[in-house]
Amino acid sequence: MSSDAGSIPAASSKISWYQKKILLNQKKRSSIFLWIFPFVFFFLGFSSYPQNQPFLRLSVKDHPSLSRVLIESSIPLSFSIERSGSFLFVKLRADKPFRIQRRPFRSRFIKSLGWASGRDFYTITIRTQHRNFSYDSFTISDPPQLVIDVSPNGGEERREESREGPKRISVETNKEERKVPSASPGRKSIVIDPGHGGLESGAKGKFGALEKDITLDISLRLKNIIEQKLAYNVVLTRDKDVNVSLENRAAEANNNKAYLFISIHANSSYRKEARGSETFFLSLNATDEEARRLAYLENNSAEFEDRIGGDNEDDIKMILWDMAQAAYLKQSSQLAESIQKELNLLLGTINRGIKQAPFKVLTGVACPAVLVEVAFISNPEEERKLLTEAFQNNVAQAIYRGLVNFLRRYSQE
Amino acid sequence: MDMKRLIYVGLLLVLLIILVIIFFRKGGEERIKPASSTTFPEQEPLSEEPEETTQITLFFPSEEDTLLHPEVRDIIASSSVGIQAKQVIEELIKGSQNGYISAVPPETKLRELFITEEGVAYVDFSREIQEKHNSGSSAEISTIFSIVNSLTYNFKSVKKVFILIDGGEKQTLGGHIDLSRPFLPQHDLIAN
Structure with a gap:
């Protein structure tokens, strides 16, 4: 088989690239790995990408009686929430920098979402429309999510400071x-x-x-x-x-x-x-x-x-x-x-x-x-x-x- | 012989693709970093050459009257309003060089400063601004408007100033002036 290709050099220049490739495959099977190589790298590169860089995805959705702030991540979140005036400060521990995505939103109870980064933490700032609000938070572990529900007061649940004003x-x-x-x-x-x-x-x-x-x-x-x-x-x-x-x-x-x-x-x-x-x-x-x-x-x-x-x-x-x-x-x-x-x-x-x-x-x-x-x-x-x-x-x-x-x-x- | 050339071409292609991948992955990482700092001014890279300066005006109360008096000072020039605004506040904390009264306690540190698209400058001070403050209406008014007027006077993009303490919103400095709303400058407090 191998001598076939070698014996007809004149014809070989006329065969198409595709045919050459087939010939090549037939002759030196090992060389195919050279072609796979870059693709393997390519996909490796893709799959390892999120592991290097955890992300935070911030979104707000309005429900009839509350606004829900959803913080999704690729890694488990450890957090604390502090309240001050019309702000909620969510402090997240972060050993690596997060890639943060914020979806644009329009909400009745949430005025704005912002963030700041410290040495090993991030602070997500939730600004509410009114000072007089209550909030509730819970986590979902798979995939890691932190959910914060904000509702104006008048709802059944009242937290500290809710008598304010x-x-x-x-x-x-x-x-x-x-x-x-x-x-x-x-x-x-x-x-x-x-x-x-x-x-x-x-x-x-x-x-x-x-x-x-x-x-x-x-x-x-x-x-x-x-x-x-x-x-x-x-x-x-x-x-x-x-x-x-x-x-x-x-x-x-x-x-x-x-x-x-x-x-x-x-x-x-x-x-x-x-x-x-x-x-x-x-x-x-x-x-x-x-x-x-x-x-x-x-x-x-x-x-x-x-x-x-x-x-x-x-x-x-x-x-x-x-x-x-x-x-x-x-x-x-x-x-x-x-x-x-x-x-x-x-x-x-x-x-x-x-x-x-x-x-x-x-x-x-x-x-x-x-x-x-x-x-x-x-x-x-x-x-x-x-x-x-x-x-x-x-x-x-x-x-x-x-x-x-x-x-x-x-x-x- | 033709076969060998083909293999070389293939190898070259492989190398090229690997290089391209390396290039993109690096680029990807670099693109990520600014994501966390988009709301804050970037750190100014340190340069070796003597820095260019720009002139700003600070406002201090004086023993003479109840007005705020201008004091001109040089700060390091920067294209970022955020960085310049930080310098203005830091200079204000350092106090007057012309014998005016310093209305921000010198122990105070500027924790953060950012300016929103709507032109509200959020200035976050350490708790000393409250703890070391000599409470009283007039003193609070001096402190607040020395900060507010200094920022709005120097930066056209700053329309209002929101004072935060220790990362959060506080009611007052010492029981008088409302800090829960942003301040507009008070031009009638400025001496001629």
């Missing part, structure tokens, strides 16, 4: 009429909020004065004055040295259907010279688009209240409630002005204007609300003054006068 609390109490025992029903309430308390002592003075003590003292004095002279109930968000969360302070006001909300604080600055009183109302850090929406609210606060009082607990209402103060900015600025005017008179300050800042405690309050920074505890001279009964009484009186001036106008509207 004045919104839900207040919405509920609005529904069942308030059961909070208050001195005389029928009277309107003024809510006074002594800043800080408990472990959270606020600013500290050089001589050791604590903001939380001063705010409580002045608040108690202000409460006495109002109760003696006006036909309002006065509710304190705390009447002793205890921790109260910022949301619960706003909730306290809303649960009591507060007519006015006054938060009392003592200021602290990096500037040694800083002195005097300042009265703040809320600024919202709003973009143009948000500002338009908020302006709408301000002009339609009646409709806004209807919506809060209504029964359907939909998303829109939650958002509105979260920014309840937005509907009262105009009145709040008037209240601030009225109080600041009296404080200026008391302290002989040349007109120090009112200020606007995004104070957490004011955002959820659904009535005119201000925050009074009585004086600077960081200024040794003012710190000493803040500790005296006379100054505390004077400040309480000044706030009271500002309040009365405002009420005269506000209740006529």
Whole structure:
């Protein structure tokens, strides 16, 4: 056989490539392995690829009552989940870098998915649409998957922090009429909020004065004055040295259907010279688009209240409630002005204007609300003054006068 | 003889295919790495030549008034806004060279900074920014807007600033200003 091919060299140049290949096969069988070689390598290369590089596949799917975040991988996952505000942080251990694929999605409850990598871990950041949510997580081992279900609160399962926010609390109490025992029903309430308390002592003075003590003292004095002279109930968000969360302070006001909300604080600055009183109302850090929406609210606060009082607990209402103060900015600025005017008179300050800042405690309050920074505890001279009964009484009186001036106008509207 | 040539050609082809495979597999690995860093600015390769610098403006409160005062400084030039923004924050933590007040506690470390497509800069500080902070409304306002204004002033692509602490969202620095929403710059706080 082999001599055949060799004996007809002239003909061989005329046979086709295909035929040559057959001839070759017939003659030297071993050489076929040379052809297989690259293919073997090729497939080896493919199959070994995922082993070198584990992957993470992130996807989100909406179900009627929840959004499901699915984290699929090629290797078993060890993880921990941490919650903070509207974020869930999923920390995954990783000895090798992951190849991460994220499927684009649109979800009602999940705003965004992101990731960051550390030395030997990855953090998947799940941002939810609302702060008020609960989540549940479980794993499936084959193939390795981590499933995180996120649902807005109102669902049956409630996790830690789920009571967060004045919104839900207040919405509920609005529904069942308030059961909070208050001195005389029928009277309107003024809510006074002594800043800080408990472990959270606020600013500290050089001589050791604590903001939380001063705010409580002045608040108690202000409460006495109002109760003696006006036909309002006065509710304190705390009447002793205890921790109260910022949301619960706003909730306290809303649960009591507060007519006015006054938060009392003592200021602290990096500037040694800083002195005097300042009265703040809320600024919202709003973009143009948000500002338009908020302006709408301000002009339609009646409709806004209807919506809060209504029964359907939909998303829109939650958002509105979260920014309840937005509907009262105009009145709040008037209240601030009225109080600041009296404080200026008391302290002989040349007109120090009112200020606007995004104070957490004011955002959820659904009535005119201000925050009074009585004086600077960081200024040794003012710190000493803040500790005296006379100054505390004077400040309480000044706030009271500002309040009365405002009420005269506000209740006529 | 013809047969031998065929075998050589075959061997050459094999070699070529192997080379191609090696090339692609290497390429594949390299393609993977950036996947984990797409949301973050890449590390700048260290170069031997003297680095090019660019000028940025930081804002610090002062003893004189309640405003924020500009202080110009050079940072290493980079095409990545993320890398430059990190340098701005790190310079801010180092404090003023002109005797202004440093409103970010010097023990603070910048953990991470990233800028979203929507123009929100997420700035993640170590917990010292909260623990070493001299709580009080005015102090909180100084700290926050010294950070926010410094970033938005230098980078057109940064519209808002979201301050994170220790990798997560915190309510406030010391019980006053709301950190759970991104901040817009406050231009009226800037001194002329």
